[in-house]
Amino acid sequence: MKSLIHSLRRVAAVTAGALITSIALTGFAGLAAADTPDDIVGHGRWHNSGSDRTWYGSYRTIAEDKPWAWCLDAGLATPYRAAFKNQKPTNIKAPELAYMLARSEADTTTANHVALSAQVKLSKALPHRHSIRVVEPREANSGWGDAQKIFDRLSREAKAYAGPYSVRTSVAKDTDTTGTTSFSLRSASDQPMAGYDYAVDIDGPAELLVAAPAPAALTGKTTESKTTIPLRFTGSGKVTVTVTVRGLPADHVQLYKPKSKHAKKIQNVVTSAASTKAKGSAGLKVVLPSTPRVTTEISAKRPEPGAPVSDKFTVSGLTGRQKVDVVHTLWSSPVKPKESTSPAPEAKQLGSVTSQGVGNGTHNSPEITVPDDFAGWLYWTERIKQTSTTKEWNGRHGLSDETGFVAWRPQISTKASSSAAEPPATVSDQGRIVGARPGSTLTVTTTAYGPLEREPEPSDLAPEHTAILKSWKQEVQIGDDGTGNYNTPELTIDKPGYITFVASIAADDVHKAWTSQFGQPEETVQLEAPPEGGAQPEKESPPDKQTKPESPQPQKSPQARPELPKTGPAGAWILVGLAIAVLGVGVLAVGFSSSRRAE
Numbered sequence: 001m002k003s004l005i006h007s008l009r010r011v012a013a014v015t016a017g018a019l020i021t022s023i024a025l026t027g028f029a030g031l032a033a034a035d036t037p038d039d040i041v042g043h044g045r046w047h048n049s050g051s052d053r054t055w056y057g058s059y060r061t062i063a064e065d066k067p068w069a070w071c072l073d074a075g076l077a078t079p080y081r082a083a084f085k086n087q088k089p090t091n092i093k094a095p096e097l098a099y100m101l102a103r104s105e106a107d108t109t110t111a112n113h114v115a116l117s118a119q120v121k122l123s124k125a126l127p128h129r130h131s132i133r134v135v136e137p138r139e140a141n142s143g144w145g146d147a148q149k150i151f152d153r154l155s156r157e158a159k160a161y162a163g164p165y166s167v168r169t170s171v172a173k174d175t176d177t178t179g180t181t182s183f184s185l186r187s188a189s190d191q192p193m194a195g196y197d198y199a200v201d202i203d204g205p206a207e208l209l210v211a212a213p214a215p216a217a218l219t220g221k222t223t224e225s226k227t228t229i230p231l232r233f234t235g236s237g238k239v240t241v242t243v244t245v246r247g248l249p250a251d252h253v254q255l256y257k258p259k260s261k262h263a264k265k266i267q268n269v270v271t272s273a274a275s276t277k278a279k280g281s282a283g284l285k286v287v288l289p290s291t292p293r294v295t296t297e298i299s300a301k302r303p304e305p306g307a308p309v310s311d312k313f314t315v316s317g318l319t320g321r322q323k324v325d326v327v328h329t330l331w332s333s334p335v336k337p338k339e340s341t342s343p344a345p346e347a348k349q350l351g352s353v354t355s356q357g358v359g360n361g362t363h364n365s366p367e368i369t370v371p372d373d374f375a376g377w378l379y380w381t382e383r384i385k386q387t388s389t390t391k392e393w394n395g396r397h398g399l400s401d402e403t404g405f406v407a408w409r410p411q412i413s414t415k416a417s418s419s420a421a422e423p424p425a426t427v428s429d430q431g432r433i434v435g436a437r438p439g440s441t442l443t444v445t446t447t448a449y450g451p452l453e454r455e456p457e458p459s460d461l462a463p464e465h466t467a468i469l470k471s472w473k474q475e476v477q478i479g480d481d482g483t484g485n486y487n488t489p490e491l492t493i494d495k496p497g498y499i500t501f502v503a504s505i506a507a508d509d510v511h512k513a514w515t516s517q518f519g520q521p522e523e524t525v526q527l528e529a530p531p532e533g534g535a536q537p538e539k540e541s542p543p544d545k546q547t548k549p550e551s552p553q554p555q556k557s558p559q560a561r562p563e564l565p566k567t568g569p570a571g572a573w574i575l576v577g578l579a580i581a582v583l584g585v586g587v588l589a590v591g592f593s594s595s596r597r598a599e
Contacts, residue, residue, distance in 0.1 A: 040080055042068060043113040047140045049075075049132045056117045056140065058105070061269050062256060068105050068113075069256070069269040070120040075131030076267040083258035083266050091273065094125035095188060095251040096158035101272035102249035104154060115150035120270060126255070129268070161187045163251040167198075167243045167280025171231070176289055176391070179206070181241040182228045183280055192224040198245045205235035205286065236288045236319065242281040250276045289391045290319040294326060294382045296395070298404045299364075303378075305406060308367035311380040318360050324384050326355040328365045333377045334438070336405075337398030347397070350378060370406060375437070379403040407512045408482075410436040412444070412503045414516060417490075420526040424494035427525045429501040430487045436478040436511065443506040446488045447471045449518070451497025451527060456519030462502065463518075469499065493527050500524040 044057010054074040061069035121134040137147035169183040185193040200218040209230040250273035258266040296313040353366040386392035414431040448469040507513035
């Protein structure tokens, strides 16, 4: 009796199953009309579970832009396209599953899609409606190849590299004007992510030191190690570096539900979501020390000894209302200085002054007096000391705008070869030059004036029309002490009178001209002829002290010598005078006689 009852139950169950299958097929016929199983089924294998079976693999259910769909309800009806037409997806957060699909679904090998399908069916993040038991590939039918190995690998990789992702970014300052930005792409489990496209953008007073000129953005691929890029700061302000990484797996999948009166009997499916991006940014407040500059000009290009000189200078490069102290140093050089960063060995300091608390703009330094005995080149240099807000500035040596020149002022002490001589006599002039540029050569001109009737009086210029006896030009070599000696050629004079010498130095690039006075006593020679008989000439005495010279012949007799009749012009004039006197007496006598007769 019991056997009969059991047999009847089995028959009833089989009959009911057949009836349900018939009803299901009849009810879904309209949904399947447009597709066949071959049209909808992708890559995978069927898994039998008792009298039921389910597909472990992919479906071609949704649109062309999403080639693969994955069922998540084992044992329910096949998800034909018609049931999902115009359906909008819902995002289901499932970072690990999203990573697996994004990274692996393009591999269409059977084992890979079997493993992915198993991951979807077993994912705890999805709302499953299984009607049969789901298993890992190892528990399914034989012949699934390496599906289990792939399943395990996908699990490991997803745990390590699934999102959400972060871009760790930093900006650091290395020097006053340079720094670095560093970044790395990290998974949710803090693993580095390599091979994704990144772009670096910068905002603020900085630029990327990658190429010249530095680009505004930089692109590349992420690596497992930190990426570091050098920066150059171009000013003070907030610097922000933003790194954007694109093409990352999403942290969610998209759930599609069928739209049909039989929806509860049809499997829901999920697809991978579009790739996403991650951003990271970091900022740094940069305060750069200002970089001052000083341009200058000496106050006088040809200053005189004993005169003051100053430095006209312009400061630039300070930030805002910054003030600095500028130290000015005046240098001397016996040779024309060359531009350099340091003083030449022969350069010496003449003095130093400070302009305190000056800002951007043009200013004048305090003065330094040129020494009275100075000759040569002089130039300014400037220095600004480094502070917490300003960089150091050191001016260059020998800049032409900062250089002046004081000419050498040579002079000659001269002396004639003698102060007095008898003509004919030979005379010359000798001189010693002082105050010339050491090692130079001077042109000296010596002029001999005369003979003069009188001893000349000293004057700056020779009197007009003064006779010139001779003139010489000589090149005189100057020694290391600035002195030099010379002698003129000898000059023969055969006339009495006074000879005076005048010496002059011609001006050149480094010397001023100089001329001695006319008629200086030490430059004058008196030439006087001796009296007859060879005696030396004597100076004339005042008239009251003169004595008559004795006659060279003694007198023979005290008797007067008889005068001889004078002839010649002098005697004739005497006779004429006597005749005029006699004639006058005669005229008076006649006049007197006439007057007496009239009475």
